[in-house]
Amino acid sequence: MSCVHVNLAERSYDVLVEPGLLGRAGAVINATHLSGLRAAVISDERVARLHGEVLLAALEAAGLKPSLHVIPAGEASKSMSQAEEVCREMIRAGHDRRSLVVALGGGVVGDLAGFIAAIFFRGIPLVQIPTTIVAQVDSSVGGKTGVNVGEGKNLLGCFHQAQLVLVDPETLRTLPQREFCEGFAEAIKHAAIRDAAMLADLAALDPGCREVPADLIARNIAIKARIVEADEHETRGIRALLNFGHTIGHGIEAAIPYGEMLHGEAIALGLRAALFLSERHCKLAPSASRTVLDLLQKFHLPLVLAESIATATIMEKLARDKKFASGRIRFVLLDAPGNAYVSDVVSHADLRDAIEHLRTRV
Ligand code: NAD
Ligand code: GLY
DSSP states (O other): OEEEEEOOGGGOEEEEEOTTGGGGHHHHHHTSTTTTOEEEEEEEHHHIIIIIHHHHHHHHHTTOOOEEEEEOSSGGGSSHHHHHHHHHHHHHTTOOTTEEEEEEESHHHHHHHHHHHHHGGGOOOEEEEEOSHHIIIIITSSOEEEEEETTEEEEEEEEOOOSEEEEOGGGGGGSOHHHHHHTHHHHHHHHHHHOTTHHHHHHTSOTTSOOOOHHHHHHHHHHHHHHHHHOTTSOSSSGGGGGTTHHHHHHHHHHSOTTSSOHHHHHHHHHHHHHHHHHHHHOOOHHHHHHHHHHHHHTTOOOSOOTTSOHHHHHHHHHHOGGGTTSSOOEEEEEETTEEEEESOOOHHHHHHHHHHTTSOO
16 A cells, blocks of 8 residues: 655644555544544535445444535535535534544545535544545645635635545546546646656556556655645745646636536646746746647647637636735746746736647647
8 A cells, every 4th residue: 555644743644545445444544543433424426426335335334424415516516505505414414523524526525525624613534535636646635625606716715634535546447538637637737847757657658548556646646745745835835836737727717617628628728838938938948848748638638729718818817816816926837847936937928928829739
């Protein structure tokens, strides 16, 4: 079993990665200080149907007396009203401060369940069991929880670190092709900012099969863990490195009707834009950009922006991004694969040029 320890003083925890872990979740939880608590499992309807039974049986067998709370699949479930509804359901099911939340699902479930764990009876423990690539390599680690509001994504929330993360790569087998591929945008981002050698390991994967080696997932988690340890609350300009490709990516996501593009697909476009600006401002070699773009293409991620998505709309959405709150544009650039840094040289004109660059053929 791979274990990545996230060292955050009294908020430290382990991320365990092993095929088949879902069916042993109860025993593993019981072997920690969380034993004896009651489990409130939060999942979405799709994941609950596919993987809920195995988890509930494992928790039941371990005496964790689970209840199941199912939300509709999709980003719209990351809302205050959904959080309140699940909290009330949990209270009616008899949960209190001697309970723990178990998040079974992708980033939507993880972010919502993490937020619920943070506010339920003023905070109870959280176990994350991520089932998408995005959630396994990124969102289940690092403690960011939250919900969306009409004015923007992830604008309400708090930091609430999990106390245990259980990653079972076998759960990825049920992911549809498009959802499987989109998650690799975050893994490619990790390689680009911190681990150039991983670009080749990702290139060796077959996007058509759902096999992702546990050690490759653990390597991604370790990249995120080291960054979170250095800057847990994103106040030192280190955690911001994880936003590589996300500034313009988020702008594109916000500019199109909800659900039209998956998160990873928008991030792939954002990565292309960030590579363009890295070539312009810090002499990133075009051949290095090419390697990353080829990899994004291998996972069938989009690199050309549709004419119907207006540059002005994306620019307007960017201005509302919380990363622009201080008025300065803090943009993550790459001077070589594996070496990212936060810069303030990028201007509004650069952003416009980078968006226009996305209209050109790769
Ligand atoms: P998601 O949670 O919406 O999952 C995508 C789809 O896949 C859903 O329909 C879900 O039901 C389905 N699914 C999940 N696991 C499955 C499985 N094993 N088999 C079959 N279907 C499965 O999307 P996501 O990409 O995992 O997460 C996106 C969310 O994560 C966004 O809200 C984003 O803001 C958030 N996020 C948070 C962080 C963080 O640090 N907290 C980081 C990155 C992304
Ligand atoms: N996914 C970005 C972060 O956790 O900071």
